[in-house]
Amino acid sequence: MSEVYRFEDIQKYYIAGKRGILDDLLKIPKVYVKALDGVSLSVPAGKVVAVVGESGSGKTTLGKIAVTLEKQTGGKVIFNGIEVGKNTYWDVRKHVDMVFQNPATSLNPKMKVKDIVQESIMNLPVEEKKSFEEEAKSRGISMEKLLVEKVKESISQVGLIYDEVKNKQARELSGGQVQRVAIARSIIKHPDVLVLDEPTSALDESIQAQVLNILVDLQEKLKLTYIFITHNILVARYISDYIIVLYAGKIVEYGPSEEVLTKPLHPYTQLLLSSVPTTESKDVKPPVGDVPSLINLPSGCRFHPRCPFVMEKCRSVDPELRTQGDYQVACWLYE
Numbered sequence: 001m002s003e004v005y006r007f008e009d010i011q012k013y014y015i016a017g018k019r020g021i022l023d024d025l026l027k028i029p030k031v032y033v034k035a036l037d038g039v040s041l042s043v044p045a046g047k048v049v050a051v052v053g054e055s056g057s058g059k060t061t062l063g064k065i066a067v068t069l070e071k072q073t074g075g076k077v078i079f080n081g082i083e084v085g086k087n088t089y090w091d092v093r094k095h096v097d098m099v100f101q102n103p104a105t106s107l108n109p110k111m112k113v114k115d116i117v118q119e120s121i122m123n124l125p126v127e128e129k130k131s132f133e134e135e136a137k138s139r140g141i142s143m144e145k146l147l148v149e150k151v152k153e154s155i156s157q158v159g160l161i162y163d164e165v166k167n168k169q170a171r172e173l174s175g176g177q178v179q180r181v182a183i184a185r186s187i188i189k190h191p192d193v194l195v196l197d198e199p200t201s202a203l204d205e206s207i208q209a210q211v212l213n214i215l216v217d218l219q220e221k222l223k224l225t226y227i228f229i230t231h232n233i234l235v236a237r238y239i240s241d242y243i244i245v246l247y248a249g250k251i252v253e254y255g256p257s258e259e260v261l262t263k264p265l266h267p268y269t270q271l272l273l274s275s276v277p278t279t280e281s282k283d284v285k286p287p288v289g290d291v292p293s294l295i296n297l298p299s300g301c302r303f304h305p306r307c308p309f310v311m312e313k314c315r316s317v318d319p320e321l322r323t324q325g326d327y328q329v330a331c332w333l334y335e
């Protein structure tokens, strides 16, 4: 199976709190929030990989690094065989896009729908716009006409009617419509990968299902790869081929969705899933105990203070993510 992304030992450390010049002058040591701490994974092309974990586990940070909105502190990201760096950002950006949780804040509320969608192409650097210009030339039409066609096509692919919405401002649309516009804005560039960060969780339940179905259709039709961040285990079950469970900046379990959901190996995943699926509690629920501080992580296995199976070794030695076939788990129970 070909891989679209490979993340190798990714760390993302943010500086905690605000730092002033005085802190540097007085050489006050920096304190770091370890949002991601040694994440390695491979994302297969054309598949949906769901990322689950409780709040603060590093899901959005991983998504932002994938689309180059954040740069990792350490480790490598390989995209389609190319190492992502300053000189190769556009090799990623032209193929990848991100849809955020809250469409109302991710899009300019005063812009017209057609401009929002079209802007995605207009914002490409000159080099990257060339393929669209060449297409217009080869078809003997102007770039403006081609853009209108592309905008129309993308808007209809997300289930909206172009003539009804083209001149509306984003603020005049419902939440579900705005999220569809955000998706249209992403797919107009013909990406290979979409990072979807809780794309339905800000929407009403009835609308969530509609948007989810559109995403499922688009993934199949356009042969997209999704990195799908979600709190909702039922959504992960519905949409994903693989599930990654993140705990305090580390992957603790990664495998085919059905196996992770029906036979979870890691105690954290088992506890997350112990209350699902029911219609009342389908969100990723934190197991009892406190989420560890990312500034001062527990020694050994970072889940040990909350783990019902904790052993002596767990308190001092951090278990590595071990691979068994296409399954990975980081826990001393599976040594």
Ligand SMILES: Nc1ncnc2c1ncn2[C@@H]1O[C@H](COP(=O)(O)OP(=O)(O)OP(=O)(O)O)[C@@H](O)[C@H]1O
Pocket (backbone or CB within 6 Å): 014, 015, 016, 033, 034, 035, 053, 054, 055, 056, 057, 058, 059, 060, 061, 062, 294
């Ligand atoms: N710019 C930043 N500066 C400092 N700390 C940050 C920054 N961005 C994220 N963090 C911290 O990194 C950790 C991981 O954040 P992230 O947003 O990736 O978590 P998440 O899993 O997406 O959480 P949620 O489910 O709440 O969206 C959190 O502790 C967060 O406070």
Ligand code: SF4
Pocket (backbone or CB within 6 Å): 266, 267, 268, 301, 302, 303, 304, 307, 308, 309, 310, 311, 314, 319, 330, 331, 332, 333
């Ligand atoms: S390594 Fe130990 S503490 Fe960590 S999850 Fe496994 S059994 Fe629990």
Ligand SMILES: [Mg+2]
Pocket (backbone or CB within 6 Å): 059, 060, 061, 197
């Ligand atoms: Mg997040």
